[in-house]
Amino acid sequence: MATSTDPSPEPAPAAALERRDALIAQIREHRYRYYAKDAPTISDAEYDRLEVELRELEERYPDLITPDSPTQTVGSGTTEMFEPVVHLERLYSLDNAFSLQDLTAWWERVRGGLGDHDPELLCELKFDGLAIDLVYRDGVLASMATRGDGHTGEDVTANARFIPAIPTTLTVSDHGDIPSVLEVRGEVYLPLGAFDAINERQLELGRSPFANPRNAAAGTLRQRMDRRLADLDAALGKAAATQKSESTAKADTRQERLRSEVQRASDNLAALQLVVHGVGVMQGRQVVAQSQAYSLLQKWGLPVSDAVRLVRGASGVEEYITEFEAKRHSLPFEIDGVVVKVNEVELQRQLGATSRAPRWAIAYKFPAEVVTTTLRDIRVNVGRTGRVTPFAVMEPVRVAGSQVEMATLHNAQEVVRKGVLIGDRVYLRKAGDVIPEVLGPVVEARTGDEVAFQMPSHCPSCGAPLGVEKEGDADIRCPNSQFCPAQLRERLVGLAGRGALDIEALGEKTANALLDDDIITNEAELFDLTAERLLTSSYFVRAPRKGEQGEQLTENALALLEHLETAKERPLWRVLVALSIRHVGPTAAQSLARALTSIATIAAARAEDLESVEGIGPVIAESIVEWFAEPWHGEIVNRWAAAGVRMREQVADEPQVLANVTVVLTGSLDGWTRDSATEAIQSRGGRVTSSVSKRTDFVVAGESAGSKLDKATALGVTVLDAAGFAILLDQGPQEARDSQRG
Numbered sequence: 001m002a003t004s005t006d007p008s009p010e011p012a013p014a015a016a017l018e019r020r021d022a023l024i025a026q027i028r029e030h031r032y033r034y035y036a037k038d039a040p041t042i043s044d045a046e047y048d049r050l051e052v053e054l055r056e057l058e059e060r061y062p063d064l065i066t067p068d069s070p071t072q073t074v075g076s077g078t079t080e081m082f083e084p085v086v087h088l089e090r091l092y093s094l095d096n097a098f099s100l101q102d103l104t105a106w107w108e109r110v111r112g113g114l115g116d117h118d119p120e121l122l123c124e125l126k127f128d129g130l131a132i133d134l135v136y137r138d139g140v141l142a143s144m145a146t147r148g149d150g151h152t153g154e155d156v157t158a159n160a161r162f163i164p165a166i167p168t169t170l171t172v173s174d175h176g177d178i179p180s181v182l183e184v185r186g187e188v189y190l191p192l193g194a195f196d197a198i199n200e201r202q203l204e205l206g207r208s209p210f211a212n213p214r215n216a217a218a219g220t221l222r223q224r225m226d227r228r229l230a231d232l233d234a235a236l237g238k239a240a241a242t243q244k245s246e247s248t249a250k251a252d253t254r255q256e257r258l259r260s261e262v263q264r265a266s267d268n269l270a271a272l273q274l275v276v277h278g279v280g281v282m283q284g285r286q287v288v289a290q291s292q293a294y295s296l297l298q299k300w301g302l303p304v305s306d307a308v309r310l311v312r313g314a315s316g317v318e319e320y321i322t323e324f325e326a327k328r329h330s331l332p333f334e335i336d337g338v339v340v341k342v343n344e345v346e347l348q349r350q351l352g353a354t355s356r357a358p359r360w361a362i363a364y365k366f367p368a369e370v371v372t373t374t375l376r377d378i379r380v381n382v383g384r385t386g387r388v389t390p391f392a393v394m395e396p397v398r399v400a401g402s403q404v405e406m407a408t409l410h411n412a413q414e415v416v417r418k419g420v421l422i423g424d425r426v427y428l429r430k431a432g433d434v435i436p437e438v439l440g441p442v443v444e445a446r447t448g449d450e451v452a453f454q455m456p457s458h459c460p461s462c463g464a465p466l467g468v469e470k471e472g473d474a475d476i477r478c479p480n481s482q483f484c485p486a487q488l489r490e491r492l493v494g495l496a497g498r499g500a501l502d503i504e505a506l507g508e509k510t511a512n513a514l515l516d517d518d519i520i521t522n523e524a525e526l527f528d529l530t531a532e533r534l535l536t537s538s539y540f541v542r543a544p545r546k547g548e549q550g551e552q553l554t555e556n557a558l559a560l561l562e563h564l565e566t567a568k569e570r571p572l573w574r575v576l577v578a579l580s581i582r583h584v585g586p587t588a589a590q591s592l593a594r595a596l597t598s599i600a601t602i603a604a605a606r607a608e609d610l611e612s613v614e615g616i617g618p619v620i621a622e623s624i625v626e627w628f629a630e631p632w633h634g635e636i637v638n639r640w641a642a643a644g645v646r647m648r649e650q651v652a653d654e655p656q657v658l659a660n661v662t663v664v665l666t667g668s669l670d671g672w673t674r675d676s677a678t679e680a681i682q683s684r685g686g687r688v689t690s691s692v693s694k695r696t697d698f699v700v701a702g703e704s705a706g707s708k709l710d711k712a713t714a715l716g717v718t719v720l721d722a723a724g725f726a727i728l729l730d731q732g733p734q735e736a737r738d739s740q741r742g
């Protein structure tokens with residue numbers, strides 16, 4: 001068996017090299033869509049498959065691993081937006097069954113594992129939502145976190161009080177039998193009616209609608225309600241202190257806007273529903289069966305689905321599946337399958353878990369649905385990097401719970417490969433949260449009036465002649481990256497994304513209005529926007545209300561101006577992401593910002609200098625050099641800098657007491673956020689890594705530290721608490737170690 005210490009790993013064949021490059025490109029693209037645009041185009045499961053395949057490939061051929069490979073960089077389920085929370089007990093994912101055969105095979109394994117015993121099975125619906133972990137201490141909600149990578153999730157506790165479906169205190173019965181610590185797992189989801197309402201509001205505000213209820217639930221839950229409230233409080237406080245009447249009027253509009261933002265956000269949160277489906281830690285209380293746990297949770301006031309059912313044998317499971325597959329589209333919420341669990345806890349224990357999933361449970365996924373509809377047209381879309389993608393425009397049709405009228409066709413070769421003609425009746429497939437796919441034509445239905453698609457020779461947005469970037473490319477591009485309105489719009493929306501400058505008010509519609517009404521002609525002018533400029537576009541103007549003089553800016557326009565001001569203060573790495581340099585995502589940008597500390601240094605760096613930065617490979621380095629060589633790119637940087645956008649890392653004048661010291665942070669540390677602790681270490685010359693190894697000098701462990709703490713203890717790495725951490729920062733490693741011994 002090959003291990004990482006194997007002295008002579010197999011050399012990688014050319015095909016493996018090619019596959020690796022393709023996987024890396026896809027993973028980067030999907031990370032960008034997920035983190036920066038909040039608009040993923042593939043399901044998490046599909047994304048996971050890409051990462052797993054890459055990891056397996058790299059394990060087999062270790063010489064393929066590059067430092068900038070996504071497997072070497074962090075892509076966990078958490079982001080810098082929220083504080084990390086280490087779950088008390090790990091949240092496993094479930095293995096999937098994609099057919100009844102898969103399910104039968106699982107059932108046979110279970111019976112085999114239990115010595116031919118036929119265990120009672122519990123069937124429940126697989127809600128298409130967002131997994132969360134709730135911790136109650138003495139019956140009071142202590143934390144609410146997203147699933148994250150199963151070990152560590154994002155702390156969204158501050159939002160819990162806006163979600164009536166999540167009890168903040170448990171119902172105590174006469175017996176006072178609530179465990180002192182209770183960890184509950186569940187799914188937060190949006191009923192279809194609420195989903196439609198949220199999307200309507202998104203559209204009213206000129207923001208992009210969510211693709212499906214699951215994305216909408218995630219977007220709703222993962223917002224910083226605490227920040228919105230703090231902004232409002234600050235505005236109210238400021239208003240109270242203001243005397244002059246003129247600025248009072250301005251402050252009033254701002255307050256009103258912030259207030260309606262808070263109202264909208266809390267309305268959306270209130271629409272979220274919860275269904276619980278498991279327990280983690282349950283201190284001082286034993287249950288013998290999953291069904292018993294559910295009864296208890298229900299008694300304590302937690303919502304359990306009424307579709308939970310106990311069945312016997314494979315036939316019982318099949319019956320349950322058949323029933324709900326037929327009902328699924330008449331339910332008021334989306335489900336994408338059925339979960340089957342061995343009911344008895346003792347038997348669950350006997351079966352145990354593999355490294356990634358319990359053996360006693362399985363998720364049966366409903367098969368993808370296929371429908372037919374008419375292909376009305378094939379049009380093309382121009383992306384952020386100029387890539388031209390054909391997409392199908394169809395007679396709207398309902399499939400897998402959503403109304404579909406468009407589907408990507410990827411590239412011209414794909415259209416040919418599928419053999420579809422405009423006017424064809426086509427097969428369309430969609431499964432759950434996956435994007436719809438045109439499979440091919442219903443050839444028998446042809447009338448002879450169908451016409452073949454012709455890839456346009458000129459850009460539909462700017463008219464520039466289209467072409468491939470280099471010989472052999474499947475993709476055709478618009479070369480007019482500076483002025484092409486479609487590319488400009490995509491770049492504007494991209495730079496406003498959460499993984500970049502996080503300018504919430506700058507969505508697709510707003511970007512369109514800015515460009516269509518010539519308020520700005522390119523991204524270089526973005527930070528020069530003024531209220532006067534915005535007043536020239538009808539999109540940003542509303543009629544005066546009673547007592548107001550003349551036309552007024554809309555709520556969204558005011559928010560845009562304010563968000564742009566905030567964006568100027570964002571850290572350097574976000575500015576780097578916002579420049580839309582190909583291959584430079586958050587991870588690469590953070591490395592660059594740390595190592596080179598200013599845009600000027602990065603712009604002046606040669607490829608070799610850039611490659612010496614950790615996490616920057618030749619492809620990224622070359623792409624950066626090329627980007628800065630373009631004069632109009634330099635103009636963007638200059639204009640932004642002149643407008644006050646931060647162009648350098650905040651300089652640290654801290655003594656470099658932590659040079660060559662490697663620290664791992666785990667748990668939540670009093671008085672520190674993960675970001676501020678990391679910054680404190682880095683500004684003193686230290687390194688922060690995510691996993692504990694023999695090379696780790698210190699593990700700083702806060703409250704609810706998990707497996708990293710265990711590993712540190714096992715490896716004999718010095719563990720510091722908050723006090724020890726303070727000594728480390730002030731006095732250095734020797735003193736910190738001494739403090740722990742004393």
Ligand SMILES: [Zn+2]
Nearest residue numbers: 459462478484
């Ligand atoms: Zn163009």
